[in-house]
Structure formats: C-alpha cells, structure tokens
Amino acid sequence: MSVKIIQPTSNLRGEIQIPGDKSISHRSIMFGSIALGTTEVTHFLEGADCLSTIDCFRKMGVNIEQLPDRILVHGKGLHGLTAPNETLNVGNSGTTTRLMSGILAGQDFTSVMSGDDSLNSRPMRRIMTPLNSMGAHITSIHNNNCAPLKVEPGTLHGINYQSPVASAQVKSAILLAGLYADGETFVTEPALSRNHTELMLKSFGADVSSLLHTDGTATAYIKPCQELYAQQIQVPGDISSAAYFIAAGLLVPGSELLIQNVGINPTRAGILKVCQDMGADITYLNEKNAGGEPTADLLVRYSHLHGTTIEGSIIPTLIDEIPIIAVMAACAEGTTIIKDAAELKVKETNRIDTTTKNLQAMGGNIIPTDDGMIIEGGVPLHGVTIQSHLDHRIAMVFSIAALIATDETQINDSQCVDVSYPEFYTTLERLR
Numbered sequence: 211m212s213v214k215i216i217q218p219t220s221n222l223r224g225e226i227q228i229p230g231d232k233s234i235s236h237r238s239i240m241f242g243s244i245a246l247g248t249t250e251v252t253h254f255l256e257g258a259d260c261l262s263t264i265d266c267f268r269k270m271g272v273n274i275e276q277l278p279d280r281i282l283v284h285g286k287g288l289h290g291l292t293a294p295n296e297t298l299n300v301g302n303s304g305t306t307t308r309l310m311s312g313i314l315a316g317q318d319f320t321s322v323m324s325g326d327d328s329l330n331s332r333p334m335r336r337i338m339t340p341l342n343s344m345g346a347h348i349t350s351i352h353n354n355n356c357a358p359l360k361v362e363p364g365t366l367h368g369i370n371y372q373s374p375v376a377s378a379q380v381k382s383a384i385l386l387a388g389l390y391a392d393g394e395t396f397v398t399e400p401a402l403s404r405n406h407t408e409l410m411l412k413s414f415g416a417d418v419s420s421l422l423h424t425d426g427t428a429t430a431y432i433k434p435c436q437e438l439y440a441q442q443i444q445v446p447g448d449i450s451s452a453a454y455f456i457a458a459g460l461l462v463p464g465s466e467l468l469i470q471n472v473g474i475n476p477t478r479a480g481i482l483k484v485c486q487d488m489g490a491d492i493t494y495l496n497e498k499n500a501g502g503e504p505t506a507d508l509l510v511r512y513s514h515l516h517g518t519t520i521e522g523s524i525i526p527t528l529i530d531e532i533p534i535i536a537v538m539a540a541c542a543e544g545t546t547i548i549k550d551a552a553e554l555k556v557k558e559t560n561r562i563d564t565t566t567k568n569l570q571a572m573g574g575n576i577i578p579t580d581d582g583m584i585i586e587g588g589v590p591l592h593g594v595t596i597q598s599h600l601d602h603r604i605a606m607v608f609s610i611a612a613l614i615a616t617d618e619t620q621i622n623d624s625q626c627v628d629v630s631y632p633e634f635y636t637t638l639e640r641l642r
C-alpha cells in the first residue's frame with residue numbers, strides 16, 4: 211500500500227498547469243478510433259482511466275501512437291474495428307465501459323468488458339436497458355447487472371429514451387449506438403449532463419443536437435451516420451482536477467494561485483458558481499474557446515467562505531466536485547446543504563459515505579443524507595489516517611483537507627490518484 215504524509219501549510223503561491231480533461235480525453239480516443247483519418251490530440255490526459263481506453267481500442271485493431279507531445283489515433287472508420295482476441299480491460303473506468311458499450315453494440319463481433327473490483331460492482335443496467343431496447347445484445351456475465359459485460363452483434367434501431375438519471379455516460383452510450391441505428395435517436399434526461407459528446411461528435415461530422423427545455427429537462431438527438439472524420443483536438447485542463455487547487459487556494463491562509471487553461475464548459479463548471487455563492491475570490495483571465503469548449507485561467511485568492519445550498523439542475527454540473535465542496539463547506543461559516551446527489555453513491559466508491567466518514571474522522575461536522583449531506587462549517591479539522599478506498603478523488607480531496615488540518619494527515623492507498631491526476635502530489639509539493 212502506498213501512503214502519503216501531508217503536513218499543514220500556509221501561503222500557497224504559484225502557477226499551475228492542470229492536466230487534460232478526463233472526459234474529453236476518453237472521447238478523443240473513442241471517436242478518433244471510429245473516424246476515418248488520423249485524429250491528433252494534444253494535452254491528452256495520460257491517467258490510468260484514459261490509458262484503459264487506449265488499450266481497449268488497440269485491442270480492436272486501432273493504431274494509437276503516444277508521442278511525447280500528442281496522441282495520434284489512426285481511425286478505422288465506423289465499421290473498421292476488429293474483434294478483440296481477449297477481454298477488454300476497462301480498469302477502474304466507468305466512462306470507458308459505458309461509452310464503449312454504445313460503440314460495441316454496433317459492431318458485428320462479440321466482445322467482453324471487465325474491470326477492477328470497484329468497476330465490476332458499479333451499475334450497468336442503466337446502459338443495458340436503453341441499448342438492449344435499441345436491439346443490442348448486452349448481458350451481465352454474472353447476471354448481476356454489473357460488468358463483466360458481454361456484447362454480441364445486434365441490429366440497432368433508433369429510440370426515444372427517457373433516462374431516469376442525468377448521466378452523460380448513459381446519454382453518450384445511447385448517442386454512440388445511435389450512429390449505428392437505422393433511425394433517429396432521442397435521449398431525454400432530467401437535467402442537462404456534461405455535453406462533451408454532443409460537441410465533439412458534431413465536430414467529427416455527426417448530425418447531433420440538443421435542446422434544453424423550459425422545465426430543466428434536456429433532449430439530445432442524433433441521426434445515423436455513414437462515417438465520422440478525423441479532427442485535431444486540444445484537450446482543455448480538467449476542471450475536476452483544478453477543483454482541488456481551487457479549494458486549496460481558497461482555504462489555505464495567505465494563498466494566491468493562478469490555475470491555467472481550465473475547461474469552463476457550463477455543463478461542468480457548477481463548482482465555480484458554488485464558489486461564487488460561497489463568497490470566493492476567483493478572477494477569470496484569458497478566456498478562450500477550442501472546439502466549442504471554453505477555457506480560462508483562474509486567479510484564486512484565500513477567501514472567507516460562507517455556507518450555501520446546492521440542489522437541482524446544478525448537481526450534474528459538479529457531481530465529481532461534491533467531495534471537495536464538502537471540505538470547503540466544513541471550513542465555511544454556517545450551514546451547507548447538498549441535495550439531489552444520490553448519484554454519488556454509485557461512483558468509484560459510495561462518495562456520500564467515503565466523504566462523510568473521512569471528514570467526520572478529521573473532526574468535521576457533517577451528516578450523510580439519502581441524497582447528499584449537511585455540513586455545519588467552522589469546526590477546525592485535525593490530522594488523521596484517511597482511507598481513500600482506492601478512490602482517486604477521495605485521496606486528493608483529503609490531501610487538500612490535510613493542508614488546513616492542525617497536524618499531519620496520512621492518506622492510505624494514495625497511488626490511486628494516477629487514475630485521473632498522476633502528477634497531483636508533485637504539483638502539490640512544488641507549491642508548498
């Protein structure tokens with residue numbers, strides 16, 4: 211087991227380059243693999259999850275070159291993948307599993323996907339139900355609605371699917387299968403989830419669009435497609451990774467951090483709205499746009515935060531940031547209430563559980579609820595041993611909490627940060 215010891219600190223100063231966005235990096239490999247031509251990807255995230263996606267597509271005959279400054283995906287076209295001769299190892303990655311299911315459903319060969327213990331216990335019925343109703347043949351090998359999943363050839367039809375969850379992974383799986391269907395496909399979700407698939411598929415030439423309804427629900431639409439065409443993709447910095455350093459800058463007394471090139475797509479940037487509501491001092495600089503994905507440099511200064519309520523349609527735009535928001539709330543004045551976030555229970559760990567237990571162990575006043583948590587701020591945190599339970603986000607969240615604890619903190623299984631942010635501890639050390 212790898213362990214990190216973190217000492218409290220003050221005055222974090224400096225500039226940080228955030229690694230590439232995980233969601234966009236996955237999609238660049240997947241869409242590049244099923245496009246015609248060579249897709250060039252810069253600022254790709256070489257974290258374990260995205261490397262799982264590369265490995266899976268290589269096993270289906272795609273030549274993917276990892277050069278020092280870019281990735282080249284030599285696409286095979288929509289119908290050019292070949293049968294893998296072993297199980298596709300999806301590692302810890304829900305995005306790989308669920309999005310790839312949509313692509314595999316349209317192939318004329320059989321494949322099997324399996325991952326680690328965490329991945330193989332996450333719910334997959336949410337993609338099996340809509341994809342199978344399109345005509346796919348996806349079965350859970352142990353009959354428990356989890357991976358390993360077997361995908362056999364089927365003839366796909368367009369559907370009009372009402373998704374019970376606002377999930378970009380579910381939406382994307384259906385849209386990708388829709389590329390291979392014999393009619394139009396619609397997916398309506400209870401609130402708009404991240405829209406990277408829609409933006410990127412459109413740039414690859416797909417006929418895809420989306421509509422936000424007045425009641426807050428959202429519908430994405432795709433037409434079947436003859437071929438996709440290779441693109442150049444500049445991956446923006448991952449706001450989910452920036453979130454740890456945004457929190458560090460706001461919470462550690464005397465800090466001022468310039469966090470560069472952060473993706474601020476509105477379907478991802480809910481944490482920035484919450485920071486603003488909590489009274490954070492964050493200035494946006496150097497705003498740009500690449501491939502429909504807006505970015506900015508964020509100048510973050512130590513701030514006196516106050517509690518807030520987070521609920522409803524903002525939740526999908528900050529779902530991965532709720533554990534770090536809980537730490538911010540624990541240091542803020544007053545009460546923070548987080549509701550409508552039951553999806554946290556089916557992430558790499560049950561993050562309602564892993565966040566509240568670890569924060570309570572540090573002395574935080576937090577109680578779990580059925581769909582979120584309630585945090586009473588202003589109680590000093592103290593150092594303890596944190597169990598990451600091999601959840602990358604939990605390891606990083608409590609490494610940041612450790613900076614403001616009264617004494618040292620030990621993070622167990624700290625190497626799991628490699629899933630989304632391999633250089634996290636090097637960056638943290640450099641700032642101290």
Ligand code: S3P
Pocket residue numbers: 232233234305376377378379380382403404529530553
């Ligand atoms: C992701 C979607 C979200 C998010 C995950 C990445 C994606 O999951 O939590 O880290 O890349 O589409 P859900 O679709 O389950 O909400």
